[in-house]
Amino acid sequence: MTATQTSATVKPPRENPYRTRGSADIMKPSLGGLIGKYAMLLGVLALMVFPFVWQMSTSLKGASENIYDFPPSLIPAAPTRDNYAEVFRTIPVVDYAWHSLLVGVGTVITNVVFATLGGYALGTMKFRFKWVVLAIFFSTLLIPAEVTLTSQYLTVKSLGLANTLWGVFLPGAIGAINVLLMTAACRMIPADTLDAATIDGANTMQRLRHIVWPNVRGMVSVVALFAFIGAWDDFLWPLVVLSDPANYTLTVGMQYLSSNFAANPRVIAAGTMIALVPIILLFAVLQKWFFKGVEEGSVKG
Amino acid sequence: MRLQRWYTPYLLVLPGVIWMAVFALWPFLNTIALAFTDARPLRPAEFVGFANFDKMLEDDRFGYALTTSLIYVVVCVPLLTFLPLLLALLVHTKVPAIGFFRTTFYFPVIASAVVVAIVWEFLFSGSGTINSALNFFGLIDRPVEFLSDRWLLIGCAIGLTVWKGLGYYMVVYLAALGNVGRELHEAAAMDGAGRWRRFWSVTVPGVRGPMMLVSVLVCVGATRVFTELYVLSNGSGGPGGRAMSMVMLIQSMGKGLNGQIGYASAISLVLFLLTLVPLLIVGIANNGDTIREALASRRAVKAAKIKREATVQEARR
Numbered sequence: 001m002t003a004t005q006t007s008a009t010v011k012p013p014r015e016n017p018y019r020t021r022g023s024a025d026i027m028k029p030s031l032g033g034l035i036g037k038y039a040m041l042l043g044v045l046a047l048m049v050f051p052f053v054w055q056m057s058t059s060l061k062g063a064s065e066n067i068y069d070f071p072p073s074l075i076p077a078a079p080t081r082d083n084y085a086e087v088f089r090t091i092p093v094v095d096y097a098w099h100s101l102l103v104g105v106g107t108v109i110t111n112v113v114f115a116t117l118g119g120y121a122l123g124t125m126k127f128r129f130k131w132v133v134l135a136i137f138f139s140t141l142l143i144p145a146e147v148t149l150t151s152q153y154l155t156v157k158s159l160g161l162a163n164t165l166w167g168v169f170l171p172g173a174i175g176a177i178n179v180l181l182m183t184a185a186c187r188m189i190p191a192d193t194l195d196a197a198t199i200d201g202a203n204t205m206q207r208l209r210h211i212v213w214p215n216v217r218g219m220v221s222v223v224a225l226f227a228f229i230g231a232w233d234d235f236l237w238p239l240v241v242l243s244d245p246a247n248y249t250l251t252v253g254m255q256y257l258s259s260n261f262a263a264n265p266r267v268i269a270a271g272t273m274i275a276l277v278p279i280i281l282l283f284a285v286l287q288k289w290f291f292k293g294v295e296e297g298s299v300k301g
Numbered sequence: 302m303r304l305q306r307w308y309t310p311y312l313l314v315l316p317g318v319i320w321m322a323v324f325a326l327w328p329f330l331n332t333i334a335l336a337f338t339d340a341r342p343l344r345p346a347e348f349v350g351f352a353n354f355d356k357m358l359e360d361d362r363f364g365y366a367l368t369t370s371l372i373y374v375v376v377c378v379p380l381l382t383f384l385p386l387l388l389a390l391l392v393h394t395k396v397p398a399i400g401f402f403r404t405t406f407y408f409p410v411i412a413s414a415v416v417v418a419i420v421w422e423f424l425f426s427g428s429g430t431i432n433s434a435l436n437f438f439g440l441i442d443r444p445v446e447f448l449s450d451r452w453l454l455i456g457c458a459i460g461l462t463v464w465k466g467l468g469y470y471m472v473v474y475l476a477a478l479g480n481v482g483r484e485l486h487e488a489a490a491m492d493g494a495g496r497w498r499r500f501w502s503v504t505v506p507g508v509r510g511p512m513m514l515v516s517v518l519v520c521v522g523a524t525r526v527f528t529e530l531y532v533l534s535n536g537s538g539g540p541g542g543r544a545m546s547m548v549m550l551i552q553s554m555g556k557g558l559n560g561q562i563g564y565a566s567a568i569s570l571v572l573f574l575l576t577l578v579p580l581l582i583v584g585i586a587n588n589g590d591t592i593r594e595a596l597a598s599r600r601a602v603k604a605a606k607i608k609r610e611a612t613v614q615e616a617r618r
Binding site: 034037038040041044045047048049051052054055058067068069070071072114115117118120121122125127130133136137139140142143144146147148149150151152153154155170171173174176179204229232233235236239240250251252254255258259265268269272275276279280283284287291 | 307309310311313314316317318320321322323324325326327328329331332335388391392394396402403404405406407408409411412413414415416417419420421422423424428429430432433434436437464467468472521525527528531532535536548551552555556560562565566569570572573576577580
């Protein structure tokens with residue numbers, strides 16, 4: 001008892017992020033090493049964000065300002081919103097963003113719902129032909145979407161969905177990898193808990209809602225985030241399905257803007273910022289759950 | 302007590318299975334079937350045997366596409382296997398503000414390939430920032446046309462792929478680095494191993510599994526490259542379409558009313574086989590011992606059989 005009390009009152013030695021003299025902790029860098037580390041981190045940081053910062057600065061520069069100078073002037077002398085206004089005049093960028101959002105949100109909802117249902121069955125229940133179902137999902141992983149591009153388009157066309165957002169959305173509505181991830185997450189739920197709930201009279205839906213859902217929420221956030229990013233960033237499939245510029249999603253719209261109205265790079269830069277900023281903000285807000293989920297996934301998966 | 306109705310699990314997996322059947326397995330089987338026909342839009346397809354594959358051998362565009370994709374794989378795999386590991390080591394230790402660096406290093410992964418490819422198009426264009434920089438340091442007199450030379454264009458696209466992929470594989474390694482025990486590092490340091498030695502003898506063996514995984518992922522990803530080359534070349538595939546990747550060729554072959562769907566499907570099939578190669582290599586490498594044992598035991602059984610037959614015959618005699 002006294003021991004715990006004293007250890008609680010004694011202040012732990014202050015943690016230095018670097019190795020001090022006499023410390024044997026070789027995993028910590030020395031002070032010089034730490035400074036070098038930050039120098040390297042800042043160097044990589046510059047490499048990673050420079051294109052984005054440069055693009056943003058370009059989108060704010062007026063027509064008279066040089067955008068290709070070196071060393072690059074990243075702060076525009078006279079910031080202007082004209083380029084953004086010009087984007088709105090040139091292409092229906094709000095429609096494009098709306099289309100991307102619709103496809104993205106739809107993909108998230110269907111993937112989360114159906115992957116959780118399927119993962120619950122595969123991860124916690126015993127049934128005949130379960131191995132066949134698992135084999136179907138695993139073998140699907142081996143088939144890249146690019147390989148089935150042509151016949152996938154024929155399928156969508158025969159469903160009458162060519163050149164529609166439904167055609168963009170449907171093939172990605174349930175991803176095999178998401179079902180398998182949810183299966184791995186559901187397998188971690190203790191069987192006793194589920195049995196206890198069953199004995200207490202909970203039906204399948206109640207078990208899903210009150211036992212499964214709280215247990216797999218970490219994995220759900222990873223599935224949701226990746227589903228959204230995948231749908232928002234996808235280019236090849238919408239490019240193949242959509243033929244009418246009025247139906248484009250943002251990525252195809254950006255390529256359309258860049259190849260058909262190539263006159264002013266400042267306007268194109270403004271367009272790409274419109275496509276970029278929402279997804280970066282979303283990630284910045286959700287990144288804590290994301291990295292936690294990835295760690296959980298790697299530990300469990 | 303009934304735990305659940307017998308059909309509940311089937312109902313739960315049914316949507317997923319239907320989706321896989323309609324949007325993955327059926328198109329795949331259809332691709333295989335179409336690869337042996339001369340299918341075009343608005344025309345009944347006819348079986349043509351291996352004609353599409355014969356055509357591939359003589360088609361220059363297919364040769365260019367295969368070369369581009371193979372170069373992509375050969376250059377990307379080592380770069381994207383080792384650079385993310387170094388990056389992961391850099392952000393692995395917990396120092397102040399490390400979360401900020403990890404997050405920003407992930408930005409290129411989050412951004413759409415189209416968006417970043419457009420940025421790169423500007424940076425590498427004839428009058429772009431890279432040319433200004435080279436000019437500034439007095440390295441060139443005339444601007445380098447990065448985007449209208451076959452090899453430079455492929456090089457730019459590879460640079461873009463590597464830049465965009467760094468953060469993704471960094472996270473894969475980060476999770477693995479947590480499992481490399483610090484005891485091993487300490488023991489190695491105690492024995493006088495320097496930092497470099499510890500990297501090769503402790504860290505690399507410790508992350509060998511994830512390293513395999515990363516190189517397979519990179520390999521499959523590189524054979525599937527499309528967006529980078531498409532946007533950087535404005536959809537043309539570079540001068541004369543020589544910087545097209547396999548997927549670009551499939552896309553340009555299959556589209557439109559004159560699309561050669563049969564031929565595009567045949568190329569898709571080749572692409573599929575290419576993506577299987579790295580998986581096979583890893584499968585063999587991982588199960589090398591098992592396979593060797595199986596072969597050895599078969600040999601042993603055979604030898605035993607021969608011996609037994611010999612003894613039986615001897616006994617008869």
